[in-house]
Amino acid sequence: MTRDTGLADTVVLDLLGLHGSLGSPVIESMNFLNEVSSRFPDAVSFAAGRPYEGFFDIEEVHRYLRVYRDHLMERLGDEVLVRRTMLQYGRTKGVIHDLVARNLLLDEGIDVDPESIVVTVGCQEALYLTVRALRRDGRDALLSVFPCYVGVAGAAALADMPLLPVAGSPEGIDLDDLVAVVHRARADGMRPRALYVVADFANPSGVSLGRATRERLLALAGELDLLILEDNPYGLFHGEEERAPTLKALDPGGRVVYLGSFAKTGIPGARVGYVVADQRAGNGLLADQLAKIKSMLTVNTSPIAQAVIGGKLLANGCSLRAANARETRVYQGNLRHMLDGLRERFPSESRVSWNTPEGGFFVVLDVPFPADDELLEHSAREHRVLWTPMHHFYGDGLPRPQIRLSFSHLTPGEITIGLDRLARFVARRCEAP
Numbered sequence: 001m002t003r004d005t006g007l008a009d010t011v012v013l014d015l016l017g018l019h020g021s022l023g024s025p026v027i028e029s030m031n032f033l034n035e036v037s038s039r040f041p042d043a044v045s046f047a048a049g050r051p052y053e054g055f056f057d058i059e060e061v062h063r064y065l066r067v068y069r070d071h072l073m074e075r076l077g078d079e080v081l082v083r084r085t086m087l088q089y090g091r092t093k094g095v096i097h098d099l100v101a102r103n104l105l106l107d108e109g110i111d112v113d114p115e116s117i118v119v120t121v122g123c124q125e126a127l128y129l130t131v132r133a134l135r136r137d138g139r140d141a142l143l144s145v146f147p148c149y150v151g152v153a154g155a156a157a158l159a160d161m162p163l164l165p166v167a168g169s170p171e172g173i174d175l176d177d178l179v180a181v182v183h184r185a186r187a188d189g190m191r192p193r194a195l196y197v198v199a200d201f202a203n204p205s206g207v208s209l210g211r212a213t214r215e216r217l218l219a220l221a222g223e224l225d226l227l228i229l230e231d232n233p234y235g236l237f238h239g240e241e242e243r244a245p246t247l248k249a250l251d252p253g254g255r256v257v258y259l260g261s262f263a264k265t266g267i268p269g270a271r272v273g274y275v276v277a278d279q280r281a282g283n284g285l286l287a288d289q290l291a292k293i294k295s296m297l298t299v300n301t302s303p304i305a306q307a308v309i310g311g312k313l314l315a316n317g318c319s320l321r322a323a324n325a326r327e328t329r330v331y332q333g334n335l336r337h338m339l340d341g342l343r344e345r346f347p348s349e350s351r352v353s354w355n356t357p358e359g360g361f362f363v364v365l366d367v368p369f370p371a372d373d374e375l376l377e378h379s380a381r382e383h384r385v386l387w388t389p390m391h392h393f394y395g396d397g398l399p400r401p402q403i404r405l406s407f408s409h410l411t412p413g414e415i416t417i418g419l420d421r422l423a424r425f426v427a428r429r430c431e432a433p
Contacts, residue, residue, distance in 0.1 A: 029392040043385055051268050090306070123233065142156050150395075199214060257279070331361065
């Protein structure tokens with residue numbers, strides 16, 4: 001540690017003396033992805049995977065608070081207790097765990113004890129708590145299908161837990177590679193503890209696991225003695241096709257720790273998520289151990305934020321499937337508009353191709369040049385269109401000839417304008433020496 005000799009005389013810390021994760025490209029990625037749109041406000045942004053804002057309504061927030069207050073009054077019968085529940089520091093595990101359990105049963109067919117649920121500050125906290133609990137020492141490792149959500153790589157880095165990549169496939173995961181990675185890690189003296197997976201419309205790939213793949217994955221988890229961390233932010237946004245059950249709903253032996261969020265289906269600004277950790281741990285549940293960690297991290301999840309989400313659940317009979325029907329129509333319509341627009345602008349001879357997910361928020365575009373953050377800035381500045389370089393989802397900073405396009409928060413008109421700009425950017429880039 002040194003002291004700046006300037007007028008401010010400010011202490012300057014050596015970055016190398018701080019936690020090693022702070023120098024990781026992964027940690028930089030989350031801030032970059034959150035902030036890049038604000039730096040180019042006149043650009044159409046295909047970068048941020050945010051929920052659609054057209055249905056946001058402040059009055060609805062007030063209504064949900066009243067619904068939840070009335071629910072508590074009916075249950076507790078005491079205004080003092082109602083105020084305390086909503087306004088005081090709350091129970092570490094959360095105060096709407098019973099409503100979350102009812103929601104899971106109705107929407108996902110997942111039947112769990114409310115005591116196995118920890119309500120968290122967004123799903124990111126749920127993920128971190130779980131990874132932190134599983135990391136005993138330097139031999140423990142987490143696995144994830146690559147490319148993967150930036151947040152899982154960041155959570156692993158903060159917990160000093162190596163993240164081992166498992167190859168993806170058209171079915172969502174290469175199960176043979178999963179077996180090989182586990183055996184190789186164990187031969188090297190490591191302890192693979194769990195596999196992180198988004199079974200429905202993964203971020204960034206948009207790929208979903210079919211039912212047969214889910215069942216084989218669960219069987220393999222038993223054979224390999226692995227937990228599965230199932231993250232499911234996009235599962236309700238299917239079209240008309242039959243939806244495969246979640247891994248947790250198919251899980252006969254308690255292999256799946258289920259990570260949930262109300263950011264996409266509730267209100268993103270509430271920052272309420274949860275983890276279902278019904279595995280036995282000592283004389284109690286894994287959820288009890290996660291609550292211990294949470295008590296030293298965030299103490300509790302805002303009871304006011306929980307009340308808003310609880311009120312929305314109650315107002316919709318604890319099912320968010322029907323409550324998100326209009327959002328689902330928007331996302332499905334935007335996806336079709338995006339895919340149709342790509343076909344119109346990039347014929348087969350253009351050397352540009354893309355995948356065709358059936359839902360979710362994302363499409364991955366293959367382009368005939370490596371894409372990095374510097375090229376993104378050029379695209380934003382000169383062509384007024386933003387996208388996400390795929391290297392952020394590999395965590396190595398190496399440019400790849402792929403970009404992620406998010407269509408979730410845009411209107412069809414904005415998508416049209418953005419694709420026009422993207423097509424011009426790609427054409428100019430292909431002309432460049």
